[in-house]
Amino acid sequence: MAVPAWIINLGTELCIGRTVNTNGSWLASRLTLLGADVRRIIVAPDTEDEAVPVIREAVEKARIIIITGGLGPTYDDRTAEFIARALGRRLRLNTEALRMVEEKYRAVGEPLTPERRKMAILPEGATPIPNPIGTAPGILIEADGYTLAALPGVPAEMKEMFTRYIEPVLRRLLPPVCVVEHCIRVEGVMESKAAPIVKRIARKHPRAYIKTHPEGREIGEPRIRICILLSAGECSEAEKEAKEILREAAEELSRLGGRVEQHA
Amino acid sequence: MAVPAWIINLGTELCIGRTVNTNGSWLASRLTLLGADVRRIIVAPDTEDEAVPVIREAVEKARIIIITGGLGPTYDDRTAEFIARALGRRLRLNTEALRMVEEKYRAVGEPLTPERRKMAILPEGATPIPNPIGTAPGILIEADGYTLAALPGVPAEMKEMFTRYIEPVLRRLLPPVCVVEHCIRVEGVMESKAAPIVKRIARKHPRAYIKTHPEGREIGEPRIRICILLSAGECSEAEKEAKEILREAAEELSRLGGRVEQHA
Structure with missing residues (x-):
């Protein structure tokens, strides 16, 4: 609620x-x-x-x-x-x-x-x-x-x-909740190339908010930050799901040649 | 307009x-x-x-x-x-x-x-x-x-x-205008003491926007910044009126024991 x-x-x-x-x-x-x-x-x-x-x-x-x-x-x-x-x-x-x-x-x-x-x-x-x-x-x-x-x-x-x-x-x-945010940075993958992957993951995890932030330049120097914002009744639960989502994203983006930096 | x-x-x-x-x-x-x-x-x-x-x-x-x-x-x-x-x-x-x-x-x-x-x-x-x-x-x-x-x-x-x-x-x-802003800093006068002076000056100059910003602490270490925002058809006109207003404020606040710093 x-x-x-x-x-x-x-x-x-x-x-x-x-x-x-x-x-x-x-x-x-x-x-x-x-x-x-x-x-x-x-x-x-x-x-x-x-x-x-x-x-x-x-x-x-x-x-x-x-x-x-x-x-x-x-x-x-x-x-x-x-x-x-x-x-x-x-x-x-x-x-x-x-x-x-x-x-x-x-x-x-x-x-x-x-x-x-x-x-x-x-x-x-x-x-x-x-x-x-x-x-x-x-x-x-x-x-x-x-x-x-x-x-x-x-x-x-x-x-x-x-x-x-x-x-x-x-x-x-307010209901007692734990809100967590975790981000990774991915170099070498254009935001427009990451877009369908991010969309698929977002659909799969409806209670997480997943956002990409372009940091470099789409053309020439692609670098994006992907952040997961998630709230749950328990911190451990929120942490676990957020990290799972990022692991999934990191895996898929590595496959596209992205270099992933954790905890960005 | x-x-x-x-x-x-x-x-x-x-x-x-x-x-x-x-x-x-x-x-x-x-x-x-x-x-x-x-x-x-x-x-x-x-x-x-x-x-x-x-x-x-x-x-x-x-x-x-x-x-x-x-x-x-x-x-x-x-x-x-x-x-x-x-x-x-x-x-x-x-x-x-x-x-x-x-x-x-x-x-x-x-x-x-x-x-x-x-x-x-x-x-x-x-x-x-x-x-x-x-x-x-x-x-x-x-x-x-x-x-x-x-x-x-x-x-x-x-x-x-x-x-x-x-x-x-x-x-x-947009109509061609020149917008200027000038500020002074006044030490040693509480904002609440400057308030009636600022109000009187604001009434006298309806087209200027006059604002005081508390910077220090009202009690113990009073320091305020007073800014004039003014727009006019000509820059020289806007400059002149803004500076006139600040001169007036500086004069009155000095009389209350304030130390005035120009161009703050």
Whole structure:
């Protein structure tokens, strides 16, 4: 039973290509290893017209939604507002979030200005997620049919908060699985020549995901990487099947003159 | 007049977080500099259920759509099919594309197998885009209301084909603009303290995009980067306004005790 997950990364710095979306791929990798089925990583601007429909669609189509960016104190940090609008919830000053924010600034003798207080205004029914590194709390909403978390865009804060506070919540949602990935590299066989073999093997092992990545040049310097992604209830079972599939692929491709490098 | 652009990057290697989507940010940066307004970068799996609705929505909402991935010879390379389905067009063997593919393989004495021939089956009305590095041609569709291009997922091929063949087409579509970006770094001022100043400046300069990026730690080691993105008909005009805005920001933040580093 696949549990669909969507990742939404908000921010103009991502849309203009100034920042590479490493948050998206980090989250995708973590969610995949937890056993979720990541079906979208969406970068969108932090404007109401663009962000609200994306969040609304995510809630309709996914069971897990992770949003990054837009939780800070500046005028364009509006993710809490977008989530509230997408879900049809009100925005409320969250007393627990306010306590978290206040504490941080009080410790350095700074007052609670409107910009700082704003970080504690969350959608109704949300649980604030502590931010051990920065100041903006995250947002967790567990509803019928979906679990949505919003985390800061600063990678260190996002990673720490996901690992500490979101992962345990998701583990309860997701069936216990073990996801493994193994790859081999094959030199001397064109991807187009490997294609029918890969297709045949893929048909034979429907629960494995088999992908070839061209690394060299199809014409002149053919080199491909073949990867198997497989999830199973037990790690040993997943490992065994993935290695079996790769052995099969390596054998057939060697017969075509390919030089196979294991564990690529 | 903003020309909306969507980027769609198809591939399970992106969804599982194995590959960071550098294609997405590279394209976003190029499209931004050409004057387009990038509103989505979407990573989705290369399955019909997921990819087709994304392409359909892109064509409805964007004027420029760039798709990467899924043009190769393997069983899961199905982007041409997804585009055809999303646009309601038939798939046809494109004789020009076939010539491109055939030529590549003939040069090394390789026959035209079904997997290789598949790379020349394109949506009706599409123009094949030559691939100077690999073998799979790209796809260009210029229709009423939108221009759609599909390019390989291999970064070197994608970049070369975009620069040589897609950029000239887009330049004809987009108004001639000059987009500039300038940043400063400010140490010693918290982002939450800079927020009201940034907001006031942003209101005063509605055509500039002003963004603060926290770099240090809000509490204890405050350091922020402030960037201005601005487009204008003339470069000199864009440069002048961007620098004026940064001067204003630097002045106000220095007054709060900030140490300003120019050209950050």
